[in-house]
Amino acid sequence: MNPKALHKISYGMYILSSKKGSEFNGQIVNAVIQATSKPATFIVCVNHENLTHEFIEESKVFTLSILSVDASMSLIGNFGYKCGRNFDKFEELDFRIGQNGVPIVLDSTVAFLEFKLINQVMLSTHSMFLGEVLNGDVLSAKDPMTYAYYHEVKGGKAPKNAPHYIGIEEENKIEIKKDSASGRYVCTVCGYVYDPEVGDPDSGIKPGTSFESLPDEWVCPVCGVPKMQFEKEK
Numbered sequence: 210m211n212p213k214a215l216h217k218i219s220y221g222m223y224i225l226s227s228k229k230g231s232e233f234n235g236q237i238v239n240a241v242i243q244a245t246s247k248p249a250t251f252i253v254c255v256n257h258e259n260l261t262h263e264f265i266e267e268s269k270v271f272t273l274s275i276l277s278v279d280a281s282m283s284l285i286g287n288f289g290y291k292c293g294r295n296f297d298k299f300e301e302l303d304f305r306i307g308q309n310g311v312p313i314v315l316d317s318t319v320a321f322l323e324f325k326l327i328n329q330v331m332l333s334t335h336s337m338f339l340g341e342v343l344n345g346d347v348l349s350a351k352d353p354m355t356y357a358y359y360h361e362v363k364g365g366k367a368p369k370n371a372p373h374y375i376g377i378e379e380e381n382k383i384e385i386k387k388d389s390a391s392g393r394y395v396c397t398v399c400g401y402v403y404d405p406e407v408g409d410p411d412s413g414i415k416p417g418t419s420f421e422s423l424p425d426e427w428v429c430p431v432c433g434v435p436k437m438q439f440e441k442e443k
């Protein structure tokens with residue numbers, strides 16, 4: 210199979226949040242489908258190993274916060290590459306508690322939908338959670354971020370537990386063979402590509418800044434590892 214075909218499927222970028230008792234957790238999801246309109250029912254796919262999966266099974270409620278096109282890589286990395294088992298993802302984050310008791314992310318969110326779980330289908334690595342919409346609202350007039358935009362413009366990669374993950378090496382074969390003298394560096398943990406032509410505006414790094422001249426304290430904007438974890442793009 211040509212893995213490039215997988216990149217032609219359209220997705221959005223969402224923070225899926227849930228709760229367990231008084232604890233909250235959330236993660237990035239892109240596999241979201243509206244299945245029916247009356248009642249409004251959605252399918253969300255989540256890896257069995259993820260803490261949010263455990264929380265949804267326990268509380269039977271979840272919320273989707275729909276990210277705006279200008280959501281930062283650090284926000285995406287916070288929910289996409291860090292584990293809620295040893296890190297409170299909602300600390301220092303702008304959020305409020307919705308009608309279902311689950312946090313709605315207010316930072317870089319264009320709209321939200323609150324759900325109750327109505328069914329769960331176990332697949333090999335993921336569950337399909339079916340949720341009925343309880344509440345929802347639009348929070349901003351900005352455009353939502355598509356997965357293609359995250360991939361092509363923000364330089365993002367699929368984390369290991371994403372349903373469409375094909376491996377960073379495979380992704381890099383597809384994405385990166387354009388110009389071997391580009392000065393781009395790849396994060397060996399998450400696959401983020403530092404492109405000197407783009408810089409890292411979220412961290413105040415201007416376009417035209419070479420990887421070598423990044424400050425020593427600069428970290429991967431997606432997963433937070435230091436510069437030494439990057440390799441020159443081949």
Ligand code: FE
Nearest residue numbers: 396399429432
């Ligand atoms: Fe990284």
